[in-house]
Amino acid sequence: MEALNLVESFLVSAQAGSFSAAARRLGLTPAAVSKNVARLEAQLGVRLFHRSTRRLTLTDRGEQFLHEAGGPFDQLQQAFARAAEDDGQPAGTLKVSMGVAFGREYLVPLLGEFLRRYPAIVPDWQFDNRPADLVGGAFDAAIGGGIALNQGVVVRELAPAHVIAVAAPDYLAGRELPRHPADLACLEGIARRSGATGRLYAWTMRNRAGEQAAADYRARLVFDDPDAMAHAAMAGHGVALLPMAHAVRWLEQGALVRLLPDWYAELGAISLYYPNRRLLPPKTRVFIDFVVEAFRERGLAARFDARRP
Missing domain, CATH: 3.40.190.10 (Periplasmic binding protein-like II)
Structure with missing residues (x-):
């Protein structure tokens, strides 16, 4: 299998024209691809590429090896895929x-x-x-x-990853509902800490008219898990800014109420990702x-x- 990995690094580098481009396709680092090609050259005892700072160019022996190895390698990959079934x-x-x-x-x-x-x-x-x-x-x-x-x-x-402000009906009882993200400062909040950076999330909300405003509130609790934040909000501990994926179930059941229904923050997207092979x-x-x-x-x-x- 090691030899196949070395050959694959060579073939993709030849097609892409650089180790960096090949690395993006293979899900490796450019250094790892370069090392694989160098090991293949050492095993073959020939130089396959002329290297420059801008682009790779195949040597005569590299052109020959590409022609002779490319087709059989594709057939072998298909055989591996069929064998995995x-x-x-x-x-x-x-x-x-x-x-x-x-x-x-x-x-x-x-x-x-x-x-x-x-x-x-x-x-x-x-x-x-x-x-x-x-x-x-x-x-x-x-x-x-x-x-x-x-x-x-x-x-x-x-799907989109949007963040909204929510709270429990019991918590909101007797309180004036916010009309603008700035009004959240009058309410207790359940803040979220990033597990990656350790910092508290700071949200900028926007509405359908294109206006933007910071969502500021008094942090009564700090959690690093949005599901825990949802349960704390349902227990009446304050306002939480939650991704819709973590809030929608409780909104549909009435356990949480959406505040500022015209306002939301963007968190990018919920995506499925996989290696580029x-x-x-x-x-x-x-x-x-x-x-x-x-x-x-x-x-x-x-x-x-x-x-x-």
Whole structure:
């Protein structure tokens, strides 16, 4: 398998014209791709590239090796993909990273249908609110929102990630409802701390008219988990600014009330991401298609959209 990895680094670098571009496609670092090519050259005893600061150029021996190895390598990759199938069906362990509450609420309920369709796949799911190292952690895919993605990763947007202000009906009883984000300063708040940076989130809200305003409130509690914030808000401890994915269930049940219904903050998007490979394993391909289909059928993109009436 090591030899195949070295050959793949060479082939993609030849097609892309640089180690950096090849690294983005392979989900590796440019240094790792360069090292792989150098090891291949050492094993072959020939120089495959002329290297410059701007671009790679194939040597005569490199051109010959590209011509002779490219076709057989593609056939071998297809053979590996077919071998990973069980009686023609996708098979193997599927390692996926996702947020704790989000995965429990929206992905675990899909397991029954997914396993019925693909009984030879074994889900190995990691529930963690921290951004996943997709390549370093050897994940097949990950689902998250507001995640900074590394090079060599394909991103497929599933739904918007909007943040809204909510509170329990009992907490709001007898209090004047805010009309502007600045009015939240008169209420107690449940603040959120970033698990990655340790800083408190600062939200800038906007409305349909395009106005923007900071959402300031007195931090009565500080949590690093949005699901815990939702439960604290339902217990009457104050106002929480929550992603719609963590609030919509409780809004629909009446356990929480949305404040400032014309205002929301943007947190990017909830996305499905996976390594950029030349040939995606069947187990990963069907998982991606399954999740996209499930989000569409359940209308989750619309449910998570804070701009809808």
